[in-house]
Amino acid sequence: MTAPDAMLDTSPSVIPPAPIVHRKDLPPIRLLLGSIRNSLAIWPDYAFDMAFNRNTLFGVESALINDPQGVRYMMATNAANYVRPAMLPRLVRPLIGQGLFLAEGGEWRRQRRQLSPPFTPNHVNILLPHFIAAANDLVRQLEGQPSADLSDAYQMAALNAVLRALFSMPDQEERDRIGGLVRQYVTGPGRPQIFDAFARSETSFGFALGKRRAFQKRWFSAVDAIVAARRSAPHDAGQQDLLDLLIAVRDPETGESIATDEVRDQCATMIFAGYETTARLLFWASYLLTLDHGEQARLRAEVAAFPPERVATLDDLGHWPRLRRVLLETLRLYPPVPILVREPIEDDVIMGEPVRRGVQVYIAPWVLHRHRKHWQHPTAFIPDRFAGQSSPWTSGGAYLPFGAGPRICIGAVFALAEAQIMLATVLQRYTLAIEGKRPVMPVARLTIQPSYAPMFKLEHTPSP
Ligand code: HEM
Known part of the structure; x- marks a missing residue:
């Protein structure tokens, strides 16, 4: 998919504050406490490169959809299956x-x-x-x-x-x-x-x-x-x-x-x-x-x-x-x-991955908006990346x-x-x-x- 800012030729000068990105997954207790305190501060580095992830925390299963194609499928094509x-x-x-x-x-x-x-x-x-x-x-x-x-x-x-x-x-x-x-x-x-x-x-x-x-x-x-x-x-x-x-x-x-x-x-x-x-x-x-x-x-x-x-x-x-x-x-x-949550009413398959009924399915605009495959200089403040686009949220891309x-x-x-x-x-x-x-x-x-x-x-x- 084309990055919304594919033609960007500005070099970044302002990198606004954001919580640190962890080298790997946090251990379960820290992940649970972190999710309650500030769910922006729990993400491992690989989350900003991957398209789909699965997790089980104290018996609760969840899936993260981190790709425009998966988002379109879940939020539009098969939206009726998600509540x-x-x-x-x-x-x-x-x-x-x-x-x-x-x-x-x-x-x-x-x-x-x-x-x-x-x-x-x-x-x-x-x-x-x-x-x-x-x-x-x-x-x-x-x-x-x-x-x-x-x-x-x-x-x-x-x-x-x-x-x-x-x-x-x-x-x-x-x-x-x-x-x-x-x-x-x-x-x-x-x-x-x-x-x-x-x-x-x-x-x-x-x-x-x-x-x-x-x-x-x-x-x-x-x-x-x-x-x-x-x-x-x-x-x-x-x-x-x-x-x-x-x-x-x-x-x-x-x-x-x-x-x-x-x-x-x-x-x-x-x-x-x-x-x-x-x-x-x-x-x-x-x-x-x-x-x-x-x-x-x-x-x-x-x-x-x-x-x-x-x-x-x-x-x-x-x-x-x-x-x-x-x-x-x-x-x-x-x-x-920063995060959208749904539950499938029926078992489903998203981007080839099975997602069972009742599993918590997440889309995290916070992560997708900083995804390295979809944005150049993802952590930088560059308003000009949106030059010529007045309603980019309607394009079905990585911006939601x-x-x-x-x-x-x-x-x-x-x-x-x-x-x-x-x-x-x-x-x-x-x-x-x-x-x-x-x-x-x-x-x-x-x-x-x-x-x-x-x-x-x-x-x-x-x-x-
Ligand atoms: C910057 C401001 C706003 C942001 C970032 C925002 C964001 C969102 C998001 C992300 C959703 C979808 C939630 C989901 O799918 O779970 C949503 C739904 C909704 N928003 Fe906004 N919103 C904003 C302003 C407004 C305003 C000003 C109104 C009304 C005056 C509004 C009314 C609604 C309603 C009624 C829904 C539910 C739509 C439906 O389920 O059909 N929002 N908003």
């Missing part, structure tokens, strides 16, 4: 109910068919003013500070952006209340526990699920109230949001609209799937730009030539090709979702920050538009640098988080 393992709904169901992320089979097909129209570029256009408003809130909040914890600031900003895009919500108190509930869950009852790892079904160890159930009640009634208020007082013509689009959806095959409970679950799904992922992308892109001052200066010039306040449609984002490449390269080096196949992220256009506007707005005002020399290491939790939250120095850019 998300039981641990995931235990953690996520209280937040998103029966929404798209956890749906399977015919129910998933129906939901995806109904939800796809609101995420087409035409509809994302409608959401751009919300992203611009969230970006302006962010820079207002940073105003006057010599330095800031951008990890936290981007979390708040991405939550703000998704809540504005979904519900308009100009009222800060209301946004804080809803955002506070989500953060409360992810940092509290939603954190994985030991029982989750050993659960055979979504409801095993029921005694450990009480706090999650209690949260679900409070959360659903909060989102229900927003949906009910909109149904009783629809928006007039003017600025629309995703909730308007979801209420207006009609199934292209059956003409059905989306039921009220399901509208709530889909809204909750978009908050869950869309906020932390995009916040991490913004953090790592900003961090990489502090390591590459030249690239940062070039981006600033690009943004000065077409300032964010001129953005009216997605096409306008084409004025920032360099910014897009930086985001694509950030998604390669620090993919917010948004997953692959029919279950590929529905929000990719949304996320990149939001990130472009947010980062452009920050770079228009500030030169970013890091205080101190301590490297920020990537740590895999639900997403790739920073090992600590560095303070970013914010030096005001003089107006042109």
Whole structure:
């Protein structure tokens, strides 16, 4: 297969921090503990050359698919045979109910068919003013500070952006209340526990699920109230949001609209799937730009030539090709979702290798994005490797920050538009640098988080 960067002629100058690669496999106990603490720090050197690997750890069998052909087979050709393992709904169901992320089979097909129209570029256009408003809130909040914890600031900003895009919500108190509930869950009852790892079904160890159930009640009634208020007082013509689009959806095959409970679950799904992922992308892109001052200066010039306040449609984002490449390269080096897990329903064969029913099958964008057969200078930050490619995740190659196949992220256009506007707005005002020399290491939790939250120095850019 052709490497996405086959024509690369840049020599690398910035090698961003990453955990060490081990000479050989870690012993079982270290591997188990390492997988819990930081699954980016467990990989042996050979993982970055091979196409398939099998492992058995304390009786649990797993397989790693590390090749585009295998990924295509598992995620597209025979996707119907692969489902998300039981641990995931235990953690996520209280937040998103029966929404798209956890749906399977015919129910998933129906939901995806109904939800796809609101995420087409035409509809994302409608959401751009919300992203611009969230970006302006962010820079207002940073105003006057010599330095800031951008990890936290981007979390708040991405939550703000998704809540504005979904519900308009100009009222800060209301946004804080809803955002506070989500953060409360992810940092509290939603954190994985030991029982989750050993659960055979979504409801095993029921005694450990009480706090999650209690949260679900409070959360659903909060989102229900927003949906009910909109149904009783629809928006007039003017600025629309995703909730308007979801209420207006009609199934292209059956003409059905989306039921009220399901509208709530889909809204909750978009908050869950869309906020932390995009916040991490913004953090790592900003961090990489502090390591590459030249690239940062070039981006600033690009943004000065077409300032964010001129953005009216997605096409306008084409004025920032360099910014897009930086985001694509950030998604390669620090993919917010570093690992995808599935279980086969039936025995299967992937790339000539038998894979039995119930085995945990992994695809690790973290590894595949640094694979030596598919990337030149795989550990280096070289945004130009994506020159001329605006959506490389659709090419079915070794680049899958948004997953692959029919279950590929529905929000990719949304996320990149939001990130472009947010980062452009920050770079228009500030030169970013890091205080101190301590490297920020990537740590895999639900997403790739920073090992600590560095303070970013914010030096005001003089107006042109
Ligand atoms: C940089 C930001 C984002 C990244 C890296 C990302 C990544 C991903 C990945 C890897 C998957 C596939 C998971 C799997 O196959 O197990 C996925 C699915 C999904 N994403 Fe995103 N995502 C991002 C932003 C968003 C946004 C902004 C939204 C919505 C507003 C969203 C909504 C979803 C949904 C609903 C799914 C499930 C799709 C299905 O199963 O059919 N994501 N995302």
